[in-house]
Amino acid sequence: MSMMSDSVAARLAATKAMQRVPTAKAEIFQQRGFVAKPLAEALIALIDAGRRPSTIADDNGDAAFRTSETCDLAAHLAEVQAIEALLTTLSGIDPAYGEPLQGQRYAKGQEFKPHTDYFTPGGRDYDRYCALSGNRTWTFMVYLNDVEAGGATRFKALDKTFQPEAGKLLCWNNRHAPASGETVGGVNPATIHHGMKVRQGVKYVITKWYRERPWQG
Numbered sequence: 001m002s003m004m005s006d007s008v009a010a011r012l013a014a015t016k017a018m019q020r021v022p023t024a025k026a027e028i029f030q031q032r033g034f035v036a037k038p039l040a041e042a043l044i045a046l047i048d049a050g051r052r053p054s055t056i057a058d059d060n061g062d063a064a065f066r067t068s069e070t071c072d073l074a075a076h077l078a079e080v081q082a083i084e085a086l087l088t089t090l091s092g093i094d095p096a097y098g099e100p101l102q103g104q105r106y107a108k109g110q111e112f113k114p115h116t117d118y119f120t121p122g123g124r125d126y127d128r129y130c131a132l133s134g135n136r137t138w139t140f141m142v143y144l145n146d147v148e149a150g151g152a153t154r155f156k157a158l159d160k161t162f163q164p165e166a167g168k169l170l171c172w173n174n175r176h177a178p179a180s181g182e183t184v185g186g187v188n189p190a191t192i193h194h195g196m197k198v199r200q201g202v203k204y205v206i207t208k209w210y211r212e213r214p215w216q217g
């Protein structure tokens with residue numbers, strides 16, 4: 001299976017029920033109903049059971065930058081294998097390039113301020129995070145529940161905001177589509193996004209990030 005991001009975008013574009021988000025600035029797609037309710041609910045239970053405070057790279061000293069909790073979802077679990085299989089079938093990306101699946105949980109008032117999922121080349125933490133497996137390429141995120149209020153994901157450079165909705169997939173290429181002759185494009189700053197504050201209720205998502213090279217922990 002290829003890691004070339006243009007082939008991922010082409011495959012997503014050819015997927016029934018997938019919507020390409022209309023913008024020339026980034027490759028970004030959404031699909032409603034990607035994960036069925038029983039699987040979403042099982043993943044929520046796992047996240048509730050295994051959560052820990054979230055962390056960030058290139059810490060800018062703002063303790064309120066990412067106030068959510070994270071859960072590392074163990075690869076041997078049936079529910080994790082089920083969602084991984086859905087993602088692999090969808091994207092065609094070799095699962096060896098994937099970081100372990102994570103869940104994120106946002107209680108009322110929690111958020112993840114505007115950030116990029118790629119590690120900033122030349123940034124303080126770049127070498128530590130990217131030496132072995134390279135930078136992040138694609139992000140696949142699934143909203144696991146409906147949130148009473150707040151909790152949208154806002155891409156300010158794209159002028160697009162996505163509301164949480166149980167089972168909805170949102171995925172994007174953190175890099176530019178490759179120019180002709182390139183296999184991968186450079187990082188795309190227009191993918192900056194904000195996991196906005198939950199105003200009422202609790203928000204659960206799963207996040208799956210892929211790398212330039214096979215994941216080596």
Ligand SMILES: O=C(O)CCC(=O)C(=O)O
Nearest residue numbers: 112152153194195205207
């Ligand atoms: O929760 C969201 O809406 C965004 C999450 C996110 O950006 C991340 O985990 O990197």
Ligand SMILES: [Fe+2]
Nearest residue numbers: 115116117193
């Ligand atoms: Fe993110």
